[in-house]
Amino acid sequence: MAKTSRRSNKEQTILDAAERVFHRHGFANAKMEWVGEEAGISKASVYFYFESKENLYMAIVYRALSLLNDLMYASIQQNKQESGLNSVLALMNTYFDFSQRYPLYTEAMLDYTALIRSTASGNNEDKLSEALKTSVYFMRLKDIHNIPVSIVVQEIKRGMEDASIHGKRQPEMLYLSAWAMVLGYLKLTNLAGRRHSLHTVQLDEWKEYLINLIKYTLINPV
Amino acid sequence: MAKTSRRSNKEQTILDAAERVFHRHGFANAKMEWVGEEAGISKASVYFYFESKENLYMAIVYRALSLLNDLMYASIQQNKQESGLNSVLALMNTYFDFSQRYPLYTEAMLDYTALIRSTASGNNEDKLSEALKTSVYFMRLKDIHNIPVSIVVQEIKRGMEDASIHGKRQPEMLYLSAWAMVLGYLKLTNLAGRRHSLHTVQLDEWKEYLINLIKYTLINPV
């Protein structure tokens, strides 16, 4: 309602539009003009709210990570009384749904993570950093980008303490394995497009199978 | 040695160069000039051998798929006398090594698959098809792109018949799950860059764990 709110609303509208455009065409192929059209404003207006294409992308990553964090916090809150295992499974479900509902978010977050790694190394051959160093969102992200891992690992540890999860493996390995499965599922699922099956396999059925598998790996040492 | 061979040699040199360049910068960001430089020839010469950037990419996909097919054929050949399970595990190992040694190949093949699906749908908004319809490699690929799936599924079925693999699930689902894990592993591994660990997990150790997990899913119904 206040002025801030009006501006914020417009920013959200643009982000919505950008998400659709980036999702449809991929970040590299997407034109800023399309983002404007999709948002019903001019290209220059997009630049008024977000200073560069990369900053806009980072804003999306920020949005994605914020949402994921919120969802995860809510999940562990809801499963406080439950065993560590159940909390972790809930978290997995949360992430599964999240990444399935917002495939772009997953992709964007992966891009961001790759960026962080390359920045950490001495790879300054890519001038990505040029426009990124001045990105507000890029800087803000540093404060929150470790939260998801921390949350999951913490709940796995809790599960190990209450013996609902086996202790034969590092929590981080269990986490990574589950994450890898979801990621792989997502990647292959994308290939299917709007179809509901892939190589004669029903996607829903497959998803359930994977969740079971993850649960299994938490309970039984392999 | 013949003229064809000379041409073929040059083509291979260019493909080698293109693979390195595409891997370093990603297909979208890579410039044709860099491919020329990396191959030690001029940009125009690259166009003499490959008609377009996309055709060049398809040539890489073709190369990737050919190699994978060869490796898989060799694998099942070597494990003819073994149980179906062992043959499948060998295939998995093959694919694991393949995708780890040639990360670009995996990515390129996925891009290709996505392309196929979008072509199959009515999505003609993307002008990818423009330059692709005339791509020799794109057409040739149609003849061989189903081979890997067929091979693995066939060996899984053999394993079910000789009872080395449980029969509670569709062969395709087991196949997809294994594939998803490898894909997820690869994606996350890429993030690590040249490092040997990710979130305190040793990559080698994690890989071994995943292979064990795949084996487990083949033997025990989950």
Add this chain to the structure above:
Amino acid sequence: MAKTSRRSNKEQTILDAAERVFHRHGFANAKMEWVGEEAGISKASVYFYFESKENLYMAIVYRALSLLNDLMYASIQQNKQESGLNSVLALMNTYFDFSQRYPLYTEAMLDYTALIRSTASGNNEDKLSEALKTSVYFMRLKDIHNIPVSIVVQEIKRGMEDASIHGKRQPEMLYLSAWAMVLGYLKLTNLAGRRHSLHTVQLDEWKEYLINLIKYTLINPV
């Protein structure tokens, strides 16, 4: 105190700001937004008081010329009883100080003069005239832009009449030569930035030398 005065105050504030900004970055590179920031108001407000960037510039020229005229009138007034030579020297000193204290003014006035000449010619390829024709200040300037020359030339003539200045050269030539020296000094001085010397020459010393030189050219025919 009246409304006009309030408006006038704001205009002066903006002009002050614009002068600083134009001086720092040059007219072409300066952004209207910076002018607003420097004046502590919004960009749109700048446009409320000055219709265009060029009009703003013309306002500065007007201010500059008004100030110079005032200073020169005061100078000849003060030297009424003095010889023509002394009056001219006083004028020169006035101009020297003026141009050194307000380098932008000198530059702006030169730009304006160039504009006048190009308008006088048939050069309508430059669209400067577009926004200029409607500039109030541009029109007002026409009434006063010849005053400085007239004043100096008049005093030189007076000096020739009272024999304090030699009569071997046109007054205008003496005037132009003195002007050229000051202009050259200013241009080269600008290069020095905040330093006090240029090529081992102390700027103060050099200035004194030039003034002496000008005096010399007025007394002795060269």
Add this chain to the structure above:
Amino acid sequence: MAKTSRRSNKEQTILDAAERVFHRHGFANAKMEWVGEEAGISKASVYFYFESKENLYMAIVYRALSLLNDLMYASIQQNKQESGLNSVLALMNTYFDFSQRYPLYTEAMLDYTALIRSTASGNNEDKLSEALKTSVYFMRLKDIHNIPVSIVVQEIKRGMEDASIHGKRQPEMLYLSAWAMVLGYLKLTNLAGRRHSLHTVQLDEWKEYLINLIKYTLINPV
């Protein structure tokens, strides 16, 4: 005649065109497209030969300075046997002609000098350096940009030694004063446009007067 020559020829053609365009509209207002049109080629071709607008400008500065150096070397060579005074006067004439024939060169060289000073200071608020650091010509210029001053000062010193020039002032001050006069003359002359007079003064006559004045300042201490 060789390949290098062909390329070099084109470069010269483009530089010629750029000089005309920059002269007509000023560097800041000139569009790269115009340069292409003037040279009879496309905008992109201009970029093929010169990587950026600023690099193109630096190439012009380089050309200007090279020419000036050549002219000055030739001048002192021709006046070896003459007195220092005469050599200096010849140099002045050379520079006078040079700056009158190529006003853009003078302007460009001044811009360059200003750039050097600002680079030497800590003024990195302007991102001019961005595209400049990679400019070949900008780097090459550092090797030759001090030559003109050195030459003139050296000849003035020679004149002081052979007593054809008075020794009451620093050579550098005499140099700067002469330079200032020429610069001022040029600036005011520009205002005249194609006309041959300024404020009733014939430009040729004025020029002669100034040269005489410079000569006078070298012989007689003021």
Add this chain to the structure above:
DNA sequence: GATGAATGAGGTTTCATTCAT
């Protein structure tokens, strides 16, 4: 076969200027 040279068709970004509140 090979390549230096050329370009058309965009792409991101900037900014003076205008509106709506």
Add this chain to the structure above:
DNA sequence: GATGAATGAAACCTCATTCAT
């Protein structure tokens, strides 16, 4: 009066692709 928001019209620069030698 004041200003946040909006935009049209460039400007610089890039790159896949083609051509002439």
